[in-house]
Amino acid sequence: MFKNNTLSLAIISALSVFALTGCGGGGGSNTTPAPVTPPTSSTPTWTAGVFEPSDELKNFCENPRTGNDPFNNNEPYPDQAGSALYEKLWLRSWSDETYLWYDEIADNDPESFDTVADYFAQLKTEELTDSGAKKDNFHFSEPSEDYFQEAQSGVTSGYGINWAFIGDSADRILRVAYLEDDSPASQIGFQRGDTVLEVDGVSINTNTQAGIDTLNEGLFSPTNGDSHTIVVRSNDGTEKTFNVTAGNIEQTPVQNVKTIVTSNNTRVGYMQFNSHIGIAQEGLIDAVNKFRTDNVDELVIDFRYNGGGLLALSAQLAYMVAGSANVQNRFYYQTQQNDKQPVDSPFPFIDEEIDYSTFFSTGDKLPDLNLSKVYVLSTSGTCSASEAFINGLKGIDAEVVLIGDTTCGKPYGFTPTHNCGTTYYTIQFSGVNSKGFGEYAAGFTPTPTPQFNADVQGCVVSDDFDNQLGDSNERLLSTALFHIDNNGECPITTSVANSKVDVPSFATTSKKLQPLNAPNDLTRGNMDLTWPTLSKEQ
Template sequence: MFKVYRLTKISALVASALALSACGGGGGGSDATNNPNSGVAPDTTWTAGTYSSASTFKNYCETPRTGTDPYNNNQPYPDKLGAAAHEKMWLRSWTNETYLWYDEVPDNNPANFTVSEFFKQLKTTQLTDSGAAKDQFHFAQNTADYKKETQAGVVSGYGIEWSAIARSAPRDFKVAFTEPNSPAANAGIERGFKLTYVNGVDFINDNTQAGVNTINAALFPSGTGETHQFTFLNRANQTVTVNLTSADLESSPVQNIKILDSAQGKVGYVQFNAHIAKAQDGLISAVKQFSDANVSDLVVDLRYNGGGLLALASQFAYMVAGDNATASRTFEQTVFNDKTTPSAPTPFYSKQIDYSASVLTNTNLPSLSLNRVFVLTTSQTCSASEAFINGLQGIDVEVIQIGGQTCGKPYGFYPTDNCSTTYFSIQFSGVNAKGFGDYADGFKPSLAPQYDDQIKGCDLSDDFSKVLGDPSERLLNGALTYINTGSCPVNKTQMRSAPKPSYTHNKEDVFDIRYQSFLLENKINAQPIKQEQ
């Protein structure tokens, strides 16, 4: 989802994919070029329908950063003293130049908005065929926090990934998983624990502003070292109360690598939580283990993977399909607005990538050369995860979907930094080698697919009664049942007909979009939910 740097030919290809985050072809990488502006702040007079170049206003900030950027080789920050009006005018011109649907954005007077409010309305208001918002992935994030997570894999919090089953009272938040060695994991918090009280406030039912403020302060600590009390019901319906202290945590994007037995042979299973740079080593390790075990099938658990780097999705797709299926084939072609020069397609990367330098190395990736793969999905499966599915389908690798409808994000953006905020605004859509990318309402598992956004598989609800990787857990069991029998589980109580999931970005992407907890953009509110879009 982001800005492509024209480096060398090979570097440009990698950068365009490395940067892609939280989308069916998202990208990543903030603008770290030197400020080209002169020392004289430009005029900020607004004239409807008339746009100056975005570069005119770039890096003129109401509150310039000082010092050096630890995530850009300690180079000085490019900020110059300006005003909020300069930041808004930059957003206006940048949107007009790069936004995929720029001609659907109203040209409102920036003077009527704060900077953050102005950005929020710089998007299309049109709907998809299902009636959902066409653009559900328009958000901004503090630049330091964004870089810390995407480049270093570090996030602040308790180590809990939440699944928000119901965001309005009566609320239902369950623990999806915890990060190893995190405050939550060390306190014995596990998958399936249901949140009931936060600092003594009834999390499920309290709808007062004071209660909501208390809940938000605890769920979203402003920094490390904050201690808050959480009460849960565990999987045995017993009350568990713990005090958790927020900390900087290294995320573990690849977990639970397992070799499982089936009637048809060995099955590899891997829980893949986020397409971030540090996942490359974990995926390579997993694929080597699967290759050594001579697995005949692979189950990739993407149910909480909100997206990230498109290049990583391409690499993993190569590791699944191998040389013969991917040679000279396109993983994803990006489609921009009519003001943007088309870019080269993203190939299936067969080499390791130095993500810190945005260059391909000469080190080959391992591969399994499978002609099918099972993916476990929910409405939190988004962006680069969907690109992984779509890219493999584009080269006729059979994808079998077990679980729920995905979030629906065939779009990408190049995260762009201006004045200590990183902005995410849809800048392209992605299509596979067959030219398909129309899954704005998500991929849907179906016993008898009739449409291109339907995938052969089993429509099953998420199962919080078991830990991830347990062969008896509903989604994994559904995949194993399909491997053994060629059909979905016969227990119809496990089957469902899922409605279109209601999704408003996380990041992815948080996202996921999962650069932070997907809840970051969906704080609890007495209204009953505050949607930061």
């Protein structure tokens, strides 16, 4: 059985998410800590280059919570009376101890920052990659209540719509990527591909701050119980007006499970997998059992909007695809942390079901397909645990065929860490597969002619919002079916993937619209979490 110390790793959100950047982070304890003795001085101080142990600063809060924690067996909250400076100094020490690039953090005076959030935002490297991109794009926080609600039950707040921004930020084209099953939006007629025209009477192209605020509230942060009017243009060109009420939405991470028979009579299993969260386990097992019954010859997993999550769940899915004959006792993922942290044991392909409320194995054996090849549908929203799946299988010489766009590039992870009602995510590890490869910070790229380690055999295809997911005519899926039926050839008409897709998740999105003349019209939220193990990246 896999015990907590083995499973307490979360994916390279994952990222998340991933949740590995991703996007999937490490585990932690869900038990209430014993009361902590405050540091010797009741008024903590900052001294450049001197760090108190983070454990001595934890849970001393500017606004301590009272009562019992509903996400921790109603045990009393661990919060004690403290100050904003205590919280900042805890973040400083915790980052110095665990951040992957801790020696690249500027040790600035915490008192020079107005808020704890402002201080945390700069506790990261400002270095750039060789391509000129930020080295760390996965540094964020969220209310702990939101974290536990989504991690433990898959419940988020909203309409059940997952949005996609299309093209460059200045275009401000917002379309429906997919819908949660039985959600308010799906029940009243929203469909994939619907393009937003206005919200509560405000045009999507407004350039006033008041208008921007209206759009952000109506689209990304509606209050539960409130209704908003959203006008869309559907794929057939007609305009539709919907009045939709926000509520608590239970996510459906596994959707559109089906077996497709190609023109060459090849039996192809297809499933849309949206997020590596604990409630997905049952859906994945059901899907694999269906594919076993249907005797599928090939498998297509649609990861195009999967931003990451639990590394353990990713390792389970990889096992269910490959089976023990292909795994052959090789490991799935090896973490690489900073030089202040111990070296962890390799993370295995997991062949048993997990009780995700405790992170203990149930002892029940997982089904498997014993496949040496899998097709993965991807976009730039494919992160973290999803990328770990690709890399983990490549590490055992399983053939991965990538159809779509270059993935987001999140070979990192973190342990979501809670303090004073806020959950913090900071990059704490990277990882490699069984062959020692993990350098895909620029993403995995599909190509008919792989040349580099992060190239993956496949076809470059742009996302198709004019057809529904799971439809054999949808561009990514139809390309995969063509590839299967034509000895690994990409269709000549394959289009270049030139539209970046960014799908925020309900609870963790920090995406906000800004005036069109602002430097960055759309600020990407770190929604691709690397969910930790609970005992919860990005």
